[in-house]
Amino acid sequence: MIPQPSENGHHARNAWRGALWACGLNAVGMPLDILMAREVTDMPRWPPLVSGATGVLLMIVLFAYRRRPTARLARTTFLVNTAVIVAALWITSTAYAGAPGRWIPFQANKLGALAAAMLAPDLVTGSVAIAAFVGMALVRYLTLHEALQERFAIGEPWTIVIYALFAMALLAYRAQRIALARRMFRIRSESIATQRLARAFLALRDFTNTPLQTIELASGILHRQHPELGPILDRIDRSVDRLYRLNNTFSVYESQIEWTEEDLTPDPTALVVGH
Amino acid sequence: MGRPSDVLFLDDDDDLRATFIDLVRTLFARECHGIGSHRDLIALGERALHCGVAILDINLGPEVPSGIDAYGWLRKHGYDGRIVFLTGHAASHPLVMEARRLGDAEVVSKPVSLVALTSLLEDAAPAEHAPQ
Numbered sequence: 001m002i003p004q005p006s007e008n009g010h011h012a013r014n015a016w017r018g019a020l021w022a023c024g025l026n027a028v029g030m031p032l033d034i035l036m037a038r039e040v041t042d043m044p045r046w047p048p049l050v051s052g053a054t055g056v057l058l059m060i061v062l063f064a065y066r067r068r069p070t071a072r073l074a075r076t077t078f079l080v081n082t083a084v085i086v087a088a089l090w091i092t093s094t095a096y097a098g099a100p101g102r103w104i105p106f107q108a109n110k111l112g113a114l115a116a117a118m119l120a121p122d123l124v125t126g127s128v129a130i131a132a133f134v135g136m137a138l139v140r141y142l143t144l145h146e147a148l149q150e151r152f153a154i155g156e157p158w159t160i161v162i163y164a165l166f167a168m169a170l171l172a173y174r175a176q177r178i179a180l181a182r183r184m185f186r187i188r189s190e191s192i193a194t195q196r197l198a199r200a201f202l203a204l205r206d207f208t209n210t211p212l213q214t215i216e217l218a219s220g221i222l223h224r225q226h227p228e229l230g231p232i233l234d235r236i237d238r239s240v241d242r243l244y245r246l247n248n249t250f251s252v253y254e255s256q257i258e259w260t261e262e263d264l265t266p267d268p269t270a271l272v273v274g275h
Numbered sequence: 276m277g278r279p280s281d282v283l284f285l286d287d288d289d290d291l292r293a294t295f296i297d298l299v300r301t302l303f304a305r306e307c308h309g310i311g312s313h314r315d316l317i318a319l320g321e322r323a324l325h326c327g328v329a330i331l332d333i334n335l336g337p338e339v340p341s342g343i344d345a346y347g348w349l350r351k352h353g354y355d356g357r358i359v360f361l362t363g364h365a366a367s368h369p370l371v372m373e374a375r376r377l378g379d380a381e382v383v384s385k386p387v388s389l390v391a392l393t394s395l396l397e398d399a400a401p402a403e404h405a406p407q
Binding site for chain 2: 210220
């Protein structure tokens with residue numbers, strides 16, 4: 001028997017995979033910030049470490065549910081992961097902004113917005129994550145001292161809005177592809193179900209053809225040998241004829257079957273009862 | 276030894292086989308050799324090769340040689356009589372398609388009516404064995 005695929009299961013697995021990748025990037029990427037900021041004297045180390053550790057923790061949770069992933073779990077872990085990163089970036093960005101030397105602002109936020117577009121479980125979750133990365137950068141900028149704001153390069157921090165537009169476009173495109181894949185998945189599932197039904201009906205028909213043939217021939221013999229039984233045998237013949245017509249209605253399923261090697265010597269009982 | 280008037284009937288269903296033999300003997304006064312498998316056909320040997328008409332079920336069950344294998348055996352051993360495949364499967368089934376492609380054998384769908392079967396056996400019957 002062909003296993004019945006589950007559309008929700010397929011969607012949940014994809015969402016789970018995206019959340020796992022996002023948490024993995026957090027676990028690996030945020031601690032790298034410590035390396036990047038090793039020359040920034042006032043940079044606190046705990047925010048990237050806490051963020052990375054949360055990423056690891058969320059990965060463990062996701063792994064624990066790998067056999068029965070749900071879209072809800074994927075959404076929740078993805079949003080928690082995003083919130084922790086954004087919180088860490090909020091704290092570290094103050095230290096970066098005040099550090100001597102030139103800081104290209106909110107690189108991690110830009111990267112985060114693009115990563116959210118690629119990995120978010122769905123359109124709404126992705127939009128929330130992108131808004132969080134971009135909104136945090138803009139609010140952070142507006143809450144910085146004017147002197148620090150003036151140190152920003154030309155066009156900053158507003159280039160992040162362009163990143164946000166690109167991220168939203170990527171997310172929308174990806175959501176469209178996912179919707180298309182889901183539609184294709186549904187069609188394929190329906191096709192498999194129809195095939196299974198067609199096989200069962202045809203197996204039933206093939207299974208009954210031989211007994212019907214036996215009854216028809218036996219009735220024919222009795223008609224010739226015992227003409228006095230004619231009225232009774234006529235009733236049998238009419239009943240058999242009705243079963244013939246029922247069998248013929250199953251013929252419509254013939255065109256829907258894609259025959260396989262397994263069909264060459266089928267066991268009709270197994271096809272009908274499924275084992 | 277089989278005779279040209281004899282009918283060879285291959286089907287794995289015991290009841291159909293027994294009924295068919297009764298039918299041929301009762302209504303057509305001809306001998307019918309009923310067999311249930313490719314192995315039975317080989318065991319029947321020469322007697323099978325001398326039958327005037329061979330009616331073969333295509334599907335003889337899972338994991339066993341089919342009626343098409345029986346057809347191959349008959350032709351390989353010089354059988355030049357009429358061969359009719361009787362099948363309960365869909366016309367699009369691969370085995371049925373293969374049987375149709377053979378060219379020198381007819382394919383008839385189960386259940387075949389008594390009238391059609393009579394016509395089939397009459398066509399294959401030698402003059403002295405016309406149906407009664």
